[in-house]
Amino acid sequence: MPTVARPPRRHSLVWLQGLGCGAVVTLLPAMALLLGVLLLPGVLAVLSDQQPGRPVARTVLICGTAAAIAPVLALWGAGSSMDACLGLLGDLRVTGTAWSAAAVGWILAELAPVVVLVVLDAITATRTARLRAERNKLVEEWGYEGEPDTNADAHE
Amino acid sequence: MATPPETLIAGRFTVSLGQPMPESGGGLPCFAAKDSRSGDTPLIAIQVRRDSPARAHSLQMLGQPIDGLLTPLAHGPAPGPRGEAGYFVICPAPPGPPITGRLRPWPEAALISLALRPIALVLEKLAGHNVTHRAIRRNNVFEGRRGQPLVLGAAWAAPPALHQPALFEPPYSAMCHPAGRGDGRIADDVYALGVLLLTLALGRVPLADLDDAAILRRKLELGSHAALVSEERLPALISDLLRGMLAEDPEHRPTPTLLLDSAVARSRRVAARPPPRAQRALPVGETAVWDARTLAYALGTDAEQGIGALRSGTAVQWLRRSLGDVQLATRVDELVRQRLADTPGEEPRADAIMLMRAVTAIDPLAPLCWHGTALWPDGLGPLLAASGDSALAGKLHDMVAVEAPANWGSLRPERCDVPMLRLEARQNRAYLGTPGPAGGRSRLTYMLNPLLPCASPLVADRWVMRLADVPAAIEAAITANPKAVPLDAQLAAFIGARGDSRIETETNALTGNAQDVVNLPELRLLAELQVRYHPRPLPALAAWIAGAAAPMLALWMNRPRRRELTERLKALAAAGQLLPMLALLEDPPGRSADAAAARVAADELNRIDAELAAIAAGADERRAVATRLGQEIAAGAGLLALTAMLALAVLG
Numbered sequence: 033m034p035t036v037a038r039p040p041r042r043h044s045l046v047w048l049q050g051l052g053c054g055a056v057v058t059l060l061p062a063m064a065l066l067l068g069v070l071l072l073p074g075v076l077a078v079l080s081d082q083q084p085g086r087p088v089a090r091t092v093l094i095c096g097t098a099a100a101i102a103p104v105l106a107l108w109g110a111g112s113s114m115d116a117c118l119g120l121l122g123d124l125r126v127t128g129t130a131w132s133a134a135a136v137g138w139i140l141a142e143l144a145p146v147v148v149l150v151v152l153d154a155i156t157a158t159r160t161a162r163l164r165a166e167r168n169k170l171v172e173e174w175g176y177e178g179e180p181d182t183n184a185d186a187h188e
Numbered sequence: 189m190a191t192p193p194e195t196l197i198a199g200r201f202t203v204s205l206g207q208p209m210p211e212s213g214g215g216l217p218c219f220a221a222k223d224s225r226s227g228d229t230p231l232i233a234i235q236v237r238r239d240s241p242a243r244a245h246s247l248q249m250l251g252q253p254i255d256g257l258l259t260p261l262a263h264g265p266a267p268g269p270r271g272e273a274g275y276f277v278i279c280p281a282p283p284g285p286p287i288t289g290r291l292r293p294w295p296e297a298a299l300i301s302l303a304l305r306p307i308a309l310v311l312e313k314l315a316g317h318n319v320t321h322r323a324i325r326r327n328n329v330f331e332g333r334r335g336q337p338l339v340l341g342a343a344w345a346a347p348p349a350l351h352q353p354a355l356f357e358p359p360y361s362a363m364c365h366p367a368g369r370g371d372g373r374i375a376d377d378v379y380a381l382g383v384l385l386l387t388l389a390l391g392r393v394p395l396a397d398l399d400d401a402a403i404l405r406r407k408l409e410l411g412s413h414a415a416l417v418s419e420e421r422l423p424a425l426i427s428d429l430l431r432g433m434l435a436e437d438p439e440h441r442p443t444p445t446l447l448l449d450s451a452v453a454r455s456r457r458v459a460a461r462p463p464p465r466a467q468r469a470l471p472v473g474e475t476a477v478w479d480a481r482t483l484a485y486a487l488g489t490d491a492e493q494g495i496g497a498l499r500s501g502t503a504v505q506w507l508r509r510s511l512g513d514v515q516l517a518t519r520v521d522e523l524v525r526q527r528l529a530d531t532p533g534e535e536p537r538a539d540a541i542m543l544m545r546a547v548t549a550i551d552p553l554a555p556l557c558w559h560g561t562a563l564w565p566d567g568l569g570p571l572l573a574a575s576g577d578s579a580l581a582g583k584l585h586d587m588v589a590v591e592a593p594a595n596w597g598s599l600r601p602e603r604c605d606v607p608m609l610r611l612e613a614r615q616n617r618a619y620l621g622t623p624g625p626a627g628g629r630s631r632l633t634y635m636l637n638p639l640l641p642c643a644s645p646l647v648a649d650r651w652v653m654r655l656a657d658v659p660a661a662i663e664a665a666i667t668a669n670p671k672a673v674p675l676d677a678q679l680a681a682f683i684g685a686r687g688d689s690r691i692e693t694e695t696n697a698l699t700g701n702a703q704d705v706v707n708l709p710e711l712r713l714l715a716e717l718q719v720r721y722h723p724r725p726l727p728a729l730a731a732w733i734a735g736a737a738a739p740m741l742a743l744w745m746n747r748p749r750r751r752e753l754t755e756r757l758k759a760l761a762a763a764g765q766l767l768p769m770l771a772l773l774e775d776p777p778g779r780s781a782d783a784a785a786a787r788v789a790a791d792e793l794n795r796i797d798a799e800l801a802a803i804a805a806g807a808d809e810r811r812a813v814a815t816r817l818g819q820e821i822a823a824g825a826g827l828l829a830l831t832a833m834l835a836l837a838v839l840g
Binding site: 087088090091094095097098099101102105133137140141143144145146147148149151152153156159160163164166167170171172173174175 | 745746747748786789790792793796797799800803806810811813814815816817818819820821822823825826827829830832833834837
C-alpha cells in the first residue's frame with residue numbers, strides 16, 4: 033500500500049506571544065501601555081492585512097518600532113512609572129512621530145510595488161521593442177512570417 | 189527597296205513562286221524551281237502541307253535518280269506563295285502534261301512498251317530500295333512526246349496514298365482514312381498500275397459515273413477485277429494481266445519483275461471468283477450487306493451500328509442462315525460471347541477490340557478497323573498528324589494505349605510481321621505514356637512523323653522541323669510577341685521527339701503544365717538547346733527569362749540575394765547566353781548556403797516569437813514579482829530605519 037506524504041506539522045507560537053505580552057503587562061504596565069499606544073497603527077495593520085506574511089503590517093510595525101525606541105528608552109530611564117508614561121503619551125510629538133512613522137511605513141509598503149512594476153514594465157517594453165526590430169529585420173530579409181519553407185529543392 | 193535574298197533549299201535550289209505548275213504536282217501545289225549550280229535542268233518544287241508531312245523514309249532511301257520517275261532531289265523549308273512558311277520537295281520537271289486530259293485508247297503494244305514495262309521497271313527499282321510509290325493515278329502519270337514511255341510523278345510530298353482516288357486503290361486501302369493508308373506494299377502499286385493500264389486501254393476512266401464510296405462498294409461486292417473489267421472489251425493479253433494485277437489478295441498480284449515479261453505475267457493464273465452472296469441483305473446502318481467482305485467493311489466503318497449488330501446477334505445469325513458460313517458465324521459468335529462475359533469496365537475500348545477482332549475474323553485481308561476508322565498500322569503516324577485534336581485523335585489514343593495493332597497482327601500472323609508490330613505497338617504506347625508536357629499524343633505524333641513541323645502556335649509562322657531550328661524560332665517569336673511563353677507543350681513534345689539521348693534528361697525533367705511558367709527544368713532545356721544547336725546569342729529569349737524568373741528566384745530564400753540575382757540576371761541577359769543565366773540561378777553551393785542560412789533564420793525567428801509570446805503572457809507574473817519585490821524593499825527600508833534608531837540609541 034503506497035504511503036501518502038503528510039505535510040509537516042506547523043507549531044503555532046501565538047500562545048508564546050500571548051504569554052510574553054501578559055508578562056510585560058503584569059510586570060511593566062506603563063511600558064505595555066506606552067508600546068500599545070505607540071504601536072497601535074501596527075497592531076491595526078496586523079489585524080487588517082490578510083496577505084500571507086502580512087507584508088504591509090510588517091513594514092508598518094517596523095517603522096512604528098523605529099519611532100518608538102526613543103520614548104521607550106525615555107520611559108525606562110524614568111523608572112517605567114505610570115506618570116512618566118502618561119507624560120510621554122501626552123506629548124503630541126511622541127505619539128505623532130510614532131504614528132507618522134507607521135504611516136510612512138504603510139505608504140512605503142503600498143508604493144514600492146507600484147514603482148517596481150513600472151520599472152519592470154519599462155525593462156520589458158525595451159526588450160520587446162528590440163525583439164520586434166530583430167524580427168522585422170529577419171522577416172524582411174527572408175520573407176516569411178511563420179515557419180519558413182526551407183526545402184527549397186522541392187520547388188524544382 | 190531591296191528584294192529579300194532567296195531561300196536556298198539544300199544550299200542550291202530555289203523555288204520560283206511566280207511560276208506555278210499546277211499540273212505537275214499530282215494535285216499538290218507545285219512551282220518551277222531552279223538549280224543554282226546547273227540552271228538548265230527544268231525542276232519543280234512541290235509544296236508540302238503542314239499537317240501532311242513528306243515521306244521521310246522514301247526521301248531518305250531515294251538518293252539516286254530513277255529513270256521514269258520524278259525522283260526527289262532535295263527537300264527543305266522555303267517561303268510559300270503567300271509568304272507563309274512552306275516546305276518543298278524538289279524533283280525533276282515531268283516531260284509533259286499528265287495523262288488526265290489526254291486520254292485515248294492505247295494500242296496493246298504501246299500499253300506494254302510505254303506504260304507497263306517502264307512503270308514496272310520503276311516499281312522494281314523502288315522495291316529494291318524498300319520504297320513504295322502509292323501515288324499512281326491519272327494526274328500523277330506524265331506523257332512526253334508520243335512514243336515516249338510514261339513517267340511516274342512524285343509521291344514524296346504527302347503521306348502515302350493520301351490523294352489516291354478509290355478507283356486506283358485496292359479496296360482494303362481505299363476503305364482506310366486517306367491519311368492512314370500507310371506505305372503499303374509494292375503490290376498496291378501494281379494494283380494502281382493495273383487500273384492505269386485499264387484506263388489507258390479503254391481511253392476513258394472506268395466507273396467514271398460512280399463516286400468513291402460507290403466504287404469501293406462495287407469492288408467489295410464483286411471483286412476488283414469483276415467490278416472494273418468484266419463488262420469491258422479488252423485485248424486478251426491486257427485482260428489476263430489485269431486479272432492478276434487487280435487481285436484482292438496482294439499475295440496473288442504479280443511482282444514488278446514478273447510484269448517486265450508480260451508473257452510470263454499473263455500465264456500466272458489467279459482464281460478471281462466473286463465472293464459468296466447471301467440470300468437476303470443485312471442492314472448495317474445505311475449499308476445493305478450482301479456478302480462477308482461488305483459486312484466486315486460495314487462493321488469496321490460504322491462502329492455504333494456494327495457493335496449493335498454484333499451484340500444483338502443479327503450479324504451472327506445472318507452469317508449462319510443467310511450466308512451459310514457456319515464456321516465463320518461460330519468464330520464471330522465466340523468473339524461476341526467472350527466480350528459479353530468480360531467485366532463491364534472500359535466498355536468503349538473493349539467494344540472497339542471486339543469489333544476489330546470480328547472484322548479481322550470475317551475478312552482477314554481487311555485493315556485494322558478501330559472504332560469506325562480503318563487504317564493500316566504503318567499509316568498511324570500520318571493519321572495522327574492529320575487528326576490534330578479531333579475526336580479521331582482520341583480514338584487513336586485509345587488504340588495505341590491498348591496496343592491494338594499488336595492484337596490485330598496476332599489475328600492474321602501469316603499476313604504481317606507480328607513481332608515487329610508488337611514491338612512498335614509497345615514503343616508507341618511507351619511514347620504515349622511519357623509523363624509531363626513532353627509526352628502524350630503529341631510526342632507520339634512527332635516520333636512517328638520525322639518531317640512533321642512543330643505545331644506550336646508560338647512558331648506557327650515558321651517551318652520548324654529540326655531541333656536546330658527551335659532556338660531561333662523561339663527567339664523570333666519572343667521578339668514579335670514579348671508576352672508569349674517560350675516553351676509550350678507542343679514545343680516540349682517536339683523537342684522530346686526530335687532530341688537525342690543528350691537532352692533526354694532535360695526533356696523528361698519537364699513537369700506540370702509547361703504553358704504557365706518557365707522554371708529551372710525549362711531553362712535547363714533551352715540552355716542545352718542553345719549550347720548544342722544554336723551558339724549565337726538569344727537576347728530576346730534571355731531578356732524574357734530574366735523578366736519572368738520569379739519562380740526560379742523564389743528558390744532562393746534570402747531576399748537581398750534575390751534582388752542581387754535579379755540585377756545580375758538582367759546584366760547577363762543582355763549577352764543573350766542562357767547557360768550563364770542557368771549557372772547563376774542553379775549555383776548548388778550558393779543554394780545550399782542559402783538554405784542553411786534560411787534554416788538558421790527560421791530558428792532565430794522562432795526563438796524571438798517564443799520570447800515575445802512569453803513576454804505577452806508574463807504580465808501577471810511580472811505584477812506578482814513587482815508586488816513581492818516592492819514589499820521586500822519597503823520592509824528593508826523600515827529595517828534600515830530601525831537599525832539607525834537603535835544605533836542612535838546605543839551611541840547616544
